[in-house]
Amino acid sequence: MSTPLWITATPPATHGELHIGHLAGPYVAADVLSRHLRADGRPVLFSTGTADHTESVELRALRAGRKPEEVAEGYRVAITADWLRSGVEFDHIVQPRRDRGYQRWVQNLFLDLYGQDVIVARTRLHPFCPSCERWLHGAFVMGACSACGARADGSLCHECARPTDADLIDPVCALCGSPGERHRCRRLYLPLEPLRESLADHWASTESSPRLAALWESLLEDGLPEVAVGHPGDWGVPVPVDDFRHHRIDACFEAVVMHLFGYGYDHKPLPERAVHFCEFGHAFCHAVLLPAILIARGVKLPQEIYVNETYRVDAERAHGFGGEAGVWALDLLTEFGSDTLRRHVLEERPHGRRTEFRRDRLERTRQVLETTWNNWLTRLFTTVREDCAGVVPDAEPGGTGWEALRRRLYRAAEDLREAYGPEAFDPRRAVAVLDEVVSCAADFGYVNVFEQRRPRRGGRRLPTITAQLSVAVALTSWAWPVMPEGAGRLAAALRMKPGGPVVPEALAPPAPGVRLDPPSGPVFGF
Structure with a gap:
């Protein structure tokens, strides 16, 4: 060994x-x-x-x-x-x-x-x-x-x-x-x-x-x-x-x-x-x-x-409730959770230059997770529940723009491997790539939601669902180093084990027929 x-x-x-x-x-x-x-x-x-x-x-x-x-x-x-x-x-x-x-x-x-x-x-x-x-x-x-x-x-x-x-x-x-x-x-x-x-x-x-x-x-x-x-x-x-x-x-x-x-x-x-x-x-x-x-x-x-x-x-901007400086790890973890705090300090990491902690930026980090990451996952889980009775549909990933998005996601996986690896370690870059992955998946979902409104839609909607589920599965591995708590909750919702290798092959949907178990609250942060 x-x-x-x-x-x-x-x-x-x-x-x-x-x-x-x-x-x-x-x-x-x-x-x-x-x-x-x-x-x-x-x-x-x-x-x-x-x-x-x-x-x-x-x-x-x-x-x-x-x-x-x-x-x-x-x-x-x-x-x-x-x-x-x-x-x-x-x-x-x-x-x-x-x-x-x-x-x-x-x-x-x-x-x-x-x-x-x-x-x-x-x-x-x-x-x-x-x-x-x-x-x-x-x-x-x-x-x-x-x-x-x-x-x-x-x-x-x-x-x-x-x-x-x-x-x-x-x-x-x-x-x-x-x-x-x-x-x-x-x-x-x-x-x-x-x-x-x-x-x-x-x-x-x-x-x-x-x-x-x-x-x-x-x-x-x-x-x-x-x-x-x-x-x-x-x-x-x-x-x-x-x-x-x-x-x-x-x-x-x-x-x-x-x-x-x-x-x-x-x-x-x-x-x-x-x-x-x-x-x-x-x-x-x-x-x-x-x-x-x-x-x-x-x-x-x-x-x-x-x-x-x-x-x-910045003491002027770092105050929490009660007028006391809110800079202690325990206080911030209690208020924002580990996902939000970990993601924020990596994005703001003082690498090569000094950076400054500000609560308004930490609040923005929470908003990004809520309005982009959690919003997309909530819409996805809701669609699975309403269109597929809560189980993974038996359909290959597809939909308008899927092939272009898949190629982009494969490149993102390689970028993440590089940013996470010891040869070119750059956690700030990893956060940016993860945000891009989620934003692209959310855009793909918005574009393809109109498949349901087509009179002759047939089964066109189902491939768009499995396509987004494959991105969600990938995040249980790709986001694990940055936000392990949220990646773990997402994996549990998908009935999977979190923390796999950061590779393009992680982009694969759960097996057809698997019943999802989405959490009652946010997936990432709180």
Whole structure:
């Protein structure tokens, strides 16, 4: 059996619930690719984890007067529930505080790298808050990125994706607002410069966006950094080095090796191909630190990285009922359903550029599903009930314009395969093609409705019904990666199994005599 294609998505920090930006970023898009490949019969492993040990979790706990583990566990449950409700189905979600053997595994890997001098100790100036008596790292410090000047915390700059750590300009304590003082601090680092040649070769062979390539090339030109992999603190996985027992493993390092733990790379063959989904601001972890660790371990892993930009929220237009910002995944899923939300975030996906969330556009998405998709299906099911007693007629697909429409639909199937596939993945294009398929089928139905009014119509009406039913059957496969809930309801109505391969051959009506079971409500969305 061949090794699976490995798909990962960035582990979210468990300091809050998922919001619309998370769904528009890595998670729904990665699920679309996973569903398509599975339907095509290809082995897939789709994994992620929850970043329970980020400093933002501890910061939130301190502000709320709670324990960090309580915050992490509460939001871990909420996040996994949001994934489930949005139809994002992982094979494995690493739970750092629950998975057996996780902490020891991470510490052993860390210790191996330290023993090989891949991880080394350095003494450098680092921000310290005298008021809180705390070293400022990660979410505990805010300042300006020394590379691009954007506002950033002490982990990664979300604007240029470079590590910030101790290099922030004008650091300020996020807990009390006091300016940070720079004191000497001895910590553990992973220097990337000794891996320059291997990293350069790896990046040259990696499929990526021009912006990601620009990050790699600028890092090589400026000199590869030494990445902090530990910090003084009480929250997180303890550093397993005697002189640093009061330190914790850095959250970025942990998020990277979390993927390796989830795959189990040290006791089974690595995949021939890995695809990582992340926001550009998190790209350093996937694109730089992960291959550096693998290279240091003597492992070669071909990678592709799909990065998305920021999905911005316009506070003026994003408000829901009660005057509160309606951007949380749970609220939007409850109000609009997974079909509408998934379709919308894919259509608005911030790919190559930043896009903006607006409720009026989400409402338009709901209207498109209602007035085009559901309206056509309702008319089709009504026609089957009234003209055929609710069963599939015994007639070959046909009608005025059918041959031209069938050729167009075959081309649409090929376009969908391309848009869903890893070689030219473009979920925005998939949404546009699906809309075209439904619009063409609806137009075909309107044109041929007059067959019933012809005095000598004979059985001319029945082929137009089976023609439209064949499009409906195709959608149970073609729309499955984007809107699995609606595709499942449609398949149930047609007495079929959803989620078949996205191929032209899916365009075939149900067997004659099958009694349809249309839902009482909308098929797609609600």
